[in-house]
Amino acid sequence: DTGVSQDPRHKITKRGQNVTFRCDPISEHNRLYWYRQTLGQGPEFLTYFQNEAQLEKSRLLSDRFSAERPKGSFSTLEIQRTEQGDSAMYLCASRLRGGGPDTQYFGPGTRLTVL
Amino acid sequence: AQSVTQLGSHVSVSEGALVLLRCNYSSSVPPYLFWYVQYPNQGLQLLLKYTSAATLVKGINGFEAEFKKSETSFHLTKPSAHMSDAAEYFCAVSDNRGSTLGRLYFGRGTQLTVWP
Numbered sequence: 001d002t003g004v005s006q007d008p009r010h011k012i013t014k015r016g017q018n019v020t021f022r023c024d025p026i027s028e029h030n031r032l033y034w035y036r037q038t039l040g041q042g043p044e045f046l047t048y049f050q051n052e053a054q055l056e057k058s059r060l061l062s063d064r065f066s067a068e069r070p071k072g073s074f075s076t077l078e079i080q081r082t083e084q085g086d087s088a089m090y091l092c093a094s095r096l097r098g099g100g101p102d103t104q105y106f107g108p109g110t111r112l113t114v115l
Numbered sequence: 116a117q118s119v120t121q122l123g124s125h126v127s128v129s130e131g132a133l134v135l136l137r138c139n140y141s142s143s144v145p146p147y148l149f150w151y152v153q154y155p156n157q158g159l160q161l162l163l164k165y166t167s168a169a170t171l172v173k174g175i176n177g178f179e180a181e182f183k184k185s186e187t188s189f190h191l192t193k194p195s196a197h198m199s200d201a202a203e204y205f206c207a208v209s210d211n212r213g214s215t216l217g218r219l220y221f222g223r224g225t226q227l228t229v230w231p
Binding site: 006031033035041048091108 | 119124149151156157158159160161164205207217218219220221222223224
């Protein structure tokens, strides 16, 4: 399977701990997106990479959140000093380069529970 | 700014009945529109997308959607529901310019229940 993969699939942590999630996009896709989905809501945009450059960050991405894509391949999303409000599904998506409406392919997500 | 409204957070139909899931959008530019499906504990899977070609778009699993500019709508339909269609469905509009190119704005989703 050459789809988008995310690791871990589930993470339970205590409030105040740091967590890191990983996303491996489809290999030829240069654009990578992170979204957050809370219960009963649609996914909300967090941040976007084109190759290794982080081009946009949502206001949802507080200073406790940081994302990287060091070599333009996989990406990591780190949350420092987690809070209960961070509990959500974190989704990663990738797409091909180009200005058209290329499809975003989503990974299975990482479900974070902060106790 | 782009936004999407999905009317009805829950829709229930009997197997074999018509499925209609409603989506209205707001966009300052000609939109690209998408429908995604999400099964429990899984990511989103694309059903279909509108890219300014044909206004009636056919997707996977027998779903289709019609883009109506005058109504700013992109409703999803399927003539005959199947038990396997039970899932959550999300309508999304794409940001198609500037630094956030490709960013998706999602509706709140519609949970489809199919009963025998």
